[in-house]
Amino acid sequence: xxxxxxxxxxxxxxxxxxxxxxxxxxxxxxxxxxxxxxxxxxxxxxxxxxxxxxxxxxxxxxxxxxxxxxxxxxxxxxxxxxxxxxxxxxxxxxxxxxxxxxxxxxxxxxxxxxxxxxxxxxxxxxxxxxxxxxxxxxxxxxxxxxxxxxxxxxxxxxxxxxxxxxxxxxxxxxxxxxxxxxxxxxxxxxxxxxxxxxxxxxxxxxxxxxxxxxxxxxxxxxxxxxxxxxxxxxxxxxxxxxxxxxxxxxxxxxxxxxxxxxxxxxxxxxxxxxxxxxxxxxxxxxxxxxxxxxxxxxxxxxxxxxxxxxxxxxxxxxxxxxxxxxxxxxxxxxxxxxxxxxxxxxxxxxxxxxx
Numbered sequence: 001x002x003x004x005x006x007x008x009x010x011x012x013x014x015x016x017x018x019x020x021x022x023x024x025x026x027x028x029x030x031x032x033x034x035x036x037x038x039x040x041x042x043x044x045x046x047x048x049x050x051x052x053x054x055x056x057x058x059x060x061x062x063x064x065x066x067x068x069x070x071x072x073x074x075x076x077x078x079x080x081x082x083x084x085x086x087x088x089x090x091x092x093x094x095x096x097x098x099x100x101x102x103x104x105x106x107x108x109x110x111x112x113x114x115x116x117x118x119x120x121x122x123x124x125x126x127x128x129x130x131x132x133x134x135x136x137x138x139x140x141x142x143x144x145x146x147x148x149x150x151x152x153x154x155x156x157x158x159x160x161x162x163x164x165x166x167x168x169x170x171x172x173x174x175x176x177x178x179x180x181x182x183x184x185x186x187x188x189x190x191x192x193x194x195x196x197x198x199x200x201x202x203x204x205x206x207x208x209x210x211x212x213x214x215x216x217x218x219x220x221x222x223x224x225x226x227x228x229x230x231x232x233x234x235x236x237x238x239x240x241x242x243x244x245x246x247x248x249x250x251x252x253x254x255x256x257x258x259x260x261x262x263x264x265x266x267x268x269x270x271x272x273x274x275x276x277x278x279x280x281x282x283x284x285x286x287x288x289x290x291x292x293x294x295x296x297x298x299x300x301x302x303x304x305x306x307x308x309x310x311x312x313x314x315x316x317x318x319x320x321x322x323x324x325x326x327x328x329x330x331x332x333x334x335x336x337x338x339x340x341x342x343x344x345x346x347x348x349x350x351x352x353x354x355x
Contacts, residue, residue, distance in 0.1 A: 006031045007113065008324065009104065011094055011262070012120035013037030014046070015310060016291030018075065019317030020118050020324075025084050027325040034112070035088045036104070041144060042081070042088060044073040047310055047354040049147040050175035068148045097266040099284045116286055116324050119263065119274055120317065123256030123292040131163070131252065134225035137235060138163075138250045141172060150249060153234070157181060158248035161237055163222050164190035167351045169253025170214070174346075177213040184215045184245060186222055186237065190254040194308050195339045195349065204341055211345035217245070225250050256308075258293045271295055275304050278330035280320045288324055290316035298333040307335070309351040 008024050010017045013035055021033050081088055093107035097117070104112045125142055127135055139150040154160065157180050162169045165185040170192070173183040185191065187206070197205050206216050221240045228236055228246065238244040258273040269275040269283045273295040280288045280296070291313045295304035307316070312335070319329050340348040 006115045008033050008116050008118065009112065009114035010035045010118045010120055011104075012118075012122055012291065012293070013039055013043050013088065013090075014120060014122050014291060015313045016122075016317035016320070017118065017120035018043045019314050020120065020290060020321040021086050022084070023318050023321035024325065025086065027321065027327075033084075033086045034114075035086060036092050036094055036106075036112075037088065037090055038093050039143060040091050041070055041074075042078065042090075043075045044070065044144050045075050045354070046142065046144075047171070048073060049141065049144065050172045052147050052151055053176055053179050053181070068144070070144050073144060094262040097263055097287075099267050099286065102286055114286075117288070118320055118324065119260075119282075119287065119289040119293055120291045120320075121259040121262075121293050123258045125168075125252055126254045126257040127252045128163075128222075128254055131222060131225065135252075137225045137227055138252050141168075141251060150251070154181065154249050155232075159184065159233065159246070161186065161235065161245060161247040161250045163237070163250065163252045164188060164193070164254035165216070166190050166193040166253045166255050167195065167349055168256075169251065170209070170347075171352055172251075172253075173214050174212055182215070182247075183213070184217060184247065185209070186220050186239075186245070187216050187218045188221065188254075191216075191218075192339060193255045194306070194351070195337065197339065201341075205339060205347055208341050208345060208347045212347070256292050260293060271304060273304075273306060278333060279323045279328060280316060280331065281323065288320045290320040296331055296333060300334045305333075307331070307333075310354040311350070 008031055010021055017035055021035060024033050094104050095107050096105040102114050125140055140146045159182040161184050163186045165187050177183055209216050222237050223240045224238045226236045228234055233246040233248055235250045236244050236246045273293055274282055274289040276282050276289050276294045277297050280290055282289060295306055298305050319331055322329050337350055
């Protein structure tokens with residue numbers, strides 16, 4: 001009896017998942033490949049979303065989410081998926097993974113079988129526990145729709161308050177400053193995350209941000225976010241111990257939280273992320289992981305850790321596909337992740353390298 005083609009299922013429609021799909025097709029031409037994504041669009045490079053504000057005229061620029069032109073942000077045209085026989089199931093939520101029977105249960109109760117599974121679901125923006133009740137008053141920035149809605153709420157030359165100030169937020173901040181917007185960072189332990197800067201080096205990096213035109217308020221701990229019903233500015237952030245700041249938009253950039261709810265009960269090891277070895281295989285032999293969702297064993301540091309940035313995540317997708325199809329390649333777990341302070345002012349980071 002002829003052996004049926006392998007069915008590779010990828011949960012996640014980001015850099016890692018799409019890179020893996022490409023390499024799976026090259027290495028196993030007869031296979032079936034399915035990408036599951038909760039989003040409504042094909043693969044969009046979220047690192048290019050700040051360009052929505054290039055030459056933007058504030059709220060009068062882009063229309064509502066459904067009317068905004070998302071096509072320039074597509075990494076691949078629709079025919080790419082047809083030509084490579086990659087099925088993308090959009091607006092599809094995975095609720096459960098059954099490792100014993102190798103099936104997924106979708107939110108609408110459909111069951112999908114897989115032979116090998118890649119978890120590349122990424123991570124969402126983390127909001128500190130003491131501020132979660134104020135989440136409806138903050139603007140996320142993880143999807144195209146989020147970016148358009150944030151732009152709609154921001155008047156020309158408006159003021160953005162960023163809580164935390166991780167490297168994703170600072171990337172957006174530097175783009176907005178160039179377009180004439182005011183950026184204030186309420187800096188805390190997440191400032192420059194995932195870089196870990198201390199002492200004099202941290203002080204120099206904050207000074208470099210000021211040279212870039214980004215205001216930093218160190219040592220302030222946000223207590224609440226309030227809506228302002230009258231006046232030009234729509235939001236107010238109050239601080240523990242007194243004081244406040246007003247702006248048009250409030251955003252939380254406090255690192256990423258892996259999207260793994262659907263893996264609960266799947267009999268795989270999870271800490272904060274899905275734990276994998278250097279070959280990106282989980283404790284289940286049929287499941288691999290790649291991208292912001294996984295913690296990789298680092299022999300140099302003797303613990304599991306995350307690896308962020310476009311280049312790292314893209315390479316994980318390639319390596320996962322290679323190993324899922326019988327190869328054996330390890331992730332380079334010792335990497336230079338140094339934040340650079342430029343001589344002429346400003347900062348640079350390997351996490352800002354998106355090509």
